[in-house]
Amino acid sequence: MTTINDIAKLAGVSRTTVSRFLNNSGYVGQEAGERIAQVINETGYMPSQSAQTLRTKKTGVIGIILPKISTETSSRVVSGINRVMKREGMQILLTDTELDPDKEIEYLRLLKSRQADGIILLATNIGERLQQEIEAFPIPVVALGQNIPGVPSLTYADYDASSDIMQLLIGKGHRKIGFIGVSETDPAVGKLRQGAYTDAMKRHNLEVKESWMAEGDFSIDSGYEAMKRIITGNRSALPDAVFCVTDRMATGAMEYLKEQGFSIPGDVAVAGIGDAVMARYITPSLTTVNYYNEEAGEAVGEMLLETMAGIKHSKKMMHKYRLIKRDSV
Amino acid sequence: MTTINDIAKLAGVSRTTVSRFLNNSGYVGQEAGERIAQVINETGYMPSQSAQTLRTKKTGVIGIILPKISTETSSRVVSGINRVMKREGMQILLTDTELDPDKEIEYLRLLKSRQADGIILLATNIGERLQQEIEAFPIPVVALGQNIPGVPSLTYADYDASSDIMQLLIGKGHRKIGFIGVSETDPAVGKLRQGAYTDAMKRHNLEVKESWMAEGDFSIDSGYEAMKRIITGNRSALPDAVFCVTDRMATGAMEYLKEQGFSIPGDVAVAGIGDAVMARYITPSLTTVNYYNEEAGEAVGEMLLETMAGIKHSKKMMHKYRLIKRDSV
DNA sequence: CTGAAAGCGCTTACAG
DNA sequence: CTGAAAGCGCTTACAG
Incomplete structure (x- = not known):
């Protein structure tokens, strides 16, 4: 050389x-x-980048910690982040926790040793250990999707969006509304969305039946299985709508419903969250909410750039969203 | 620190x-x-990684040059590569050309200055300039998806897979088969798949009508528009099947067909390539071929590792595939 | 079993 | 307008 x-x-x-x-x-x-x-x-x-880095302490690299690398949401977000980082001549180092919370900490440390100039964390939890790790962290960290105490965070409007979905369902005359969620260890997707569901039911004096609620793990299959449990467990009192907290699980749920000969939305309406491309092309097309993931990626990117520059703006921001009414409700 | x-x-x-x-x-x-x-x-x-790198000349980072970062295929491939690189304790630097061939060279250089230990290139062309750049390149480069002369390449079996699709279509009695492809500047997706189409037609003494062929740009929309052109341009002699070189374009094509009241596969059969998750959940489900992208990612990962270790195996390999028969044909 | 010294390729005061 | 020198944080012969 x-x-x-x-x-x-x-x-x-x-x-x-x-x-x-x-x-x-x-x-x-x-x-x-x-x-x-x-x-x-x-x-x-x-x-030589490494010689430069050794002198200047700047690598021109930012790290992204993803819960799952091969996911539509992830790739949209990364695409958005990439757009702003490219503008700044910065590179992206990708890291995939495979939904293992311990790895979030592990990768934080790894990115430290690689001297990333900053880190964007898409967490699935906001545990004590994680917070402590970040608190003592020598390089800027911002979060997307979860509101992590003490960390500049851009979150999605999980509660509001879910409330809108519920409002829509109830407005269409549905009263027996089921729910397919994920583990409550995930504050954003697990807790907030479920909270909006139960709150809406209560606000309208609707009964929340335990057996109308099922938990999945984000996968299409788990949505299918969850729907199956709800249907087979409630033969005599079927729900007439189901709110699924992700489009993928909604897709699985619809698959089961269709296999069993239920008409959607005639017998059971289905709604999701995320606006996967698939949502538009399955039959019936899926009512969902678009989170503008790519723009969210750009926005956290800018947030990171700002905090790297020492700017302390309002630490908590909520990203916009849009309810997309289609044929499944 | x-x-x-x-x-x-x-x-x-x-x-x-x-x-x-x-x-x-x-x-x-x-x-x-x-x-x-x-x-x-x-x-x-x-x-400090940079100090270590400065001494040892090893960064523990490999670069990936992607045509488009937010794509199902890309994220599957990256996921596969990531799996093997993680095993070796290596990190991944992502780079996105946004389908601009000039950027392939630009990023090659960038990754050189970042001293990536190796590079995996998902090219969309195999131009002279690209070949020259790689030839003089000081760090190992392997290619996925395109057969680049002089570069260890893992390719998909584009010709064979497309032939299988054609065989299936013809076996089902279709004779008037249309084609939705992409630019021939892309040897793998553009040329090879189209070659298989025309060869199959000729082999069976079937007429290849120019007006039954249309070009898209990988997007769902472009598939929709291509299908529209084919239908509106052939009112008196509609094809009874269409082979689309990607699932996304097939999805768009089906969308148009359904809008126009054609039954699939009754009036027009549709097939794609790629086995996007969507393919399984749209109606009718899409006949396509699965390229095992994630495994292909692992395989190029291993290839890169080997060539980094100085092992010169057979330079050209073709990845396995599987025809997936569903309801659209 | 352990340490002093050189050197990797840069950047940045400092002096001219 | 230009250069000599120090130093960033490591690793690696080499000597003991």
């Missing part, structure tokens, strides 16, 4: 001058500059 | 010893080791 010393020698200047030329810092004589430019061109020289 | 010097001081040894302890290289006394371990624990010390 050619180094700055090679360039200096070939151009007949000191490496100090080459460095100045490269970074546009300080004066470089016309003639010297031209010689340097030419040599760089000929050799295809690129400064 | 605590450095190796701090640790050495706190543990009352030289930094040489700390380094040996860290890397398990050479002897470290029992007692010294214990003291070091304790200090490291207390301080949460992590060695």
Whole structure:
């Protein structure tokens, strides 16, 4: 590999001058500059990132901690983050916890040793240990999707969006509304969305039957199984609508319903959250809410950039959303 | 940040010893080791990656150049690559060309300056300039999805898979088969799949009508528009089947067909390639071929690891695939 | 079993 | 306008 010393020698200047030329810092004589430019061109020289980092403490890399790398939401968010980071000439280091909370901490440490300039965390929990880790953390961390105490967080409007879905269902005359959720260890998807469900039911004096509620694990299959449990467990008192906290689980639920010959929304209405592309193309098309994940990615990206620059804006922000009414309700 | 010097001081040894302890290289006394371990624990010390890289020339990072970051195929592939890289303790740097061929070269250079230990390239072309760039490249590059001359490449069996689709269509009695493809600048998706289509038609003495063929750009919308062009342009001689080179375009095509009241596969059969999750859940479910993207990701990952280790195996490999017969044909 | 010393490729005061 | 020198945090012969 050619180094700055090679360039200096070939151009007949000191490496100090080459460095100045490269970074546009300080004066470089016309003639010297031209010689340097030419040599760089000929050799295809690129400064060593690690040497630069060692000196400047800046890597130009930010880390993203994802719950699951191969997910529609993840890739939309990453795409948004990537857009703003590219603008700043920064690179992205991806990390995948596979839904294991311990790995969130593990990767935080890993990204520290890689000297990421900042970290965007898409957590699935907000545990004590995680908070402590971040508190003592030497590099800026922002969160997306979960409101982590003490950490600048951009969250989705889980409660409001879920309330809107419930409102829509109830407005359409549904009274026996079931629910397919995820574990409450997940504050955003597990707790908040379920809270909106039970609150809405109570507000309208509707009965919340335990047997109308089932838990999945985000997967399409788990939605299918959850729906099956709800149906087989309530032969005599079937719900007439089901609110699923993700589109994937809603897709599975619909699959089961269709297999069993139920008409959607005639017999049972179904709604989800997330607006996966699939939601639009399955039959019937799925009523859901769009979270603008890509824009959310851009927004956390900007948040991170700001906190890296030392700007302390309002620490908590909620991202916009939009209810998408389609044919499943 | 605590450095190796701090640790050495706190543990009352030289930094040489700390380094040996860290890397398990050479002897470290029992007692010294214990003291070091304790200090490291207390301080949460992590060695600086950039300093290590500067010395050893290894970053522990591999770069991936993706045509589009937020795509189902991409995220599956990345997930597979990630699995093998994680096993090796390596990290992934993601890069997105947004389908711009110039950026493939740009990112190659960027990853060089970041001293990636290796690069996995998901190209959309195999142009001269790209080949030259790679030829002179100081770090190992492997390709996935395109067969790039001179570069170890893992490709999908585009021709065979497409032939299988055609075989299926023809076997079901279809004779007037249309085609929705992408630009032929893409050798794998554009050329090979189209070649299989025309070859199959000719082999069976079936007429290939220009007006039955349309080009899209991978998007669902473009599939919709392509189908529209085919239908509106052939009112008197409609095809009775359409082979779409991607599931997303097939989805768009089906959408148009359904809107227009055509029955699928009664009036027009539709097939795709890729086995997007959506393929299974749209109505009718889509006949397609599964490319095992995640395993392909693992496989290129291994290929890269091997070529990084200096192993020169057979440079060209084709990944397995499976025809998935569903209800759209 | 352990340490002093050199060096990886840069940047940045400092001096001229 | 330009260069010599120090130093970033490691690892690795080498010597003991």
